[in-house]
Amino acid sequence: MSEVKELTLQEVSEHNNKKDLYLIINDKVYDCTTFANEHPGGEEVLLDLAGQDCTEAFDDVGHSDEARALLDDGMFVGDVKRMPGDPVPKAKATTSSDSSSSSSSASGFGVGLYAVILIGGAVAYGAYNYLQAQQAQQQ
Numbered sequence: 403m404s405e406v407k408e409l410t411l412q413e414v415s416e417h418n419n420k421k422d423l424y425l426i427i428n429d430k431v432y433d434c435t436t437f438a439n440e441h442p443g444g445e446e447v448l449l450d451l452a453g454q455d456c457t458e459a460f461d462d463v464g465h466s467d468e469a470r471a472l473l474d475d476g477m478f479v480g481d482v483k484r485m486p487g488d489p490v491p492k493a494k495a496t497t498s499s500d501s502s503s504s505s506s507s508a509s510g511f512g513v514g515l516y517a518v519i520l521i522g523g524a525v526a527y528g529a530y531n532y533l534q535a536q537q538a539q540q541q
């Protein structure tokens with residue numbers, strides 16, 4: 403088995419143009435030079451991020467499994483070699499778990515809010531009926 407190549411952020415950042423375009427996704431380096439002009443999302447977005455870590459941008463778009471499979475289908479160059487002082491990777495695990503946990507807590511809050519509105523409405527309706535009955539008795 404051949405060893406996986408390792409590239410520093412500095413090395414990757416030199417591949418930053420249309421004729422030589424590397425991207426980092428999840429700490430892996432991909433050569434997107436030929437793919438760029440076939441990219442369904444356009445060549446421009448890839449050029450803007452050329453030589454950089456685009457994990458966040460890639461995840462934000464919500465790319466399909468097909469798009470992810472494309473990456474390992476001939477574009478893989480090697481792993482990122484983090485040097486002391488390099489920026490920390492745009493956390494992959496936290497981004498996905500963050501969004502799922504925040505969305506689940508948001509939906510939890512939504513259900514709670516509905517419950518409060520429903521119960522509040524029921525109590526108000528009950529109080530109104532009670533007062534009406536009291537008034538009817540007094541007349």
Ligand code: HEM
Nearest residue numbers: 434442443447451456459460463464465466468469472473
């Ligand atoms: C080498 C990495 C990338 C690959 C292999 C890739 C592949 C693809 C593929 C196959 C699609 C079609 C929809 C799908 O299957 O999800 C797509 C759509 C798209 N991509 Fe990428 N993409 C890459 C990087 C990026 C990056 C870094 C951005 C930055 C924002 C981006 C932005 C978009 C957008 C906006 C679309 C939607 C296009 C549309 O539906 O009109 N992509 N990409």
